Amino acid sequence: LAKTTQPISMDSYEGQEVNITCSHNNIATNDYITWYQQFPSQGPRFIIQGYKTKVTNEVASLFIPADRKSSTLSLPRVSLSDTAVYYCLVGDLSNYGGSQGNLIFGKGTKLSVKP
Amino acid sequence: EADIYQTPRYLVIGTGKKITLECSQTMGHDKMYWYQQDPGMELHLIHYSYGVNSTEKGDLSSESTVSRIRTEHFPLTLESARPSHTSQYLCASSASAGQYFGPGTRLLVL
Secondary structure, three states, X not given: OOOOEOXXXXXXXXXXXXXXXXXXXXXXXXXXEEEEEEOOOOOOEEEEEEOOXXXXXXXXXXXXXXXXXXXXXXXXXOOHHHOEEEXXXXXXXXXXXXXXXXXXXXXOEEEEEEO | OOOEEEEOXXXXXXXXXXXXXXXXXXXXXXXXXXEEEOOXXXXXXXXXXXXXXXXXXXXXXXXXXXXXXXXXXOOEEEOOOOHHHOEEEXXXXXXXXXXXXXOOEEXXXX
């Protein structure tokens, strides 16, 4: 099980780029990296997923170095509505057993965006 | 947006009552999950299912039970509710990539 480590909290201002880094030193060959966003009183929302290098969608970018021992979620030009908790999960997508990392959310990073 | 529904959204009930939290998805996903989350705390997986007639317990022990008779339906039942069951219950489903979550049920047991 690839354990993940993220900062507990981060602060930013509107319009800035925010980078949240997740460490996963014992990531396995078949593991993917998935990021979720959660607002208070709502279920998490899938943001982005990747295996290596860089992945970009309309919401965020995900940077994964060659050794895959960490990953960085990049949110361009954040707004107040990006204030949320962000979770990094690592696991084998082909195996959804209860102890798999892709089902373990951890504490996440609480991002606060200020005006 | 994914189509996954939970009812009721809010439930206040007395100790000892039997309750069933409903979860349905219209995406044809084989895998479904139940998580429990207290305010400001981590999500904990309590049940999951790979498909019809398949159910497993998650990493957090729970007194609740689940069933999966139809692909689209994954209800959670508490035979005798207690105040310690007060929490938010989140249902999710997935195909291969990420999970899609429902809006959750906030349960308060008095």
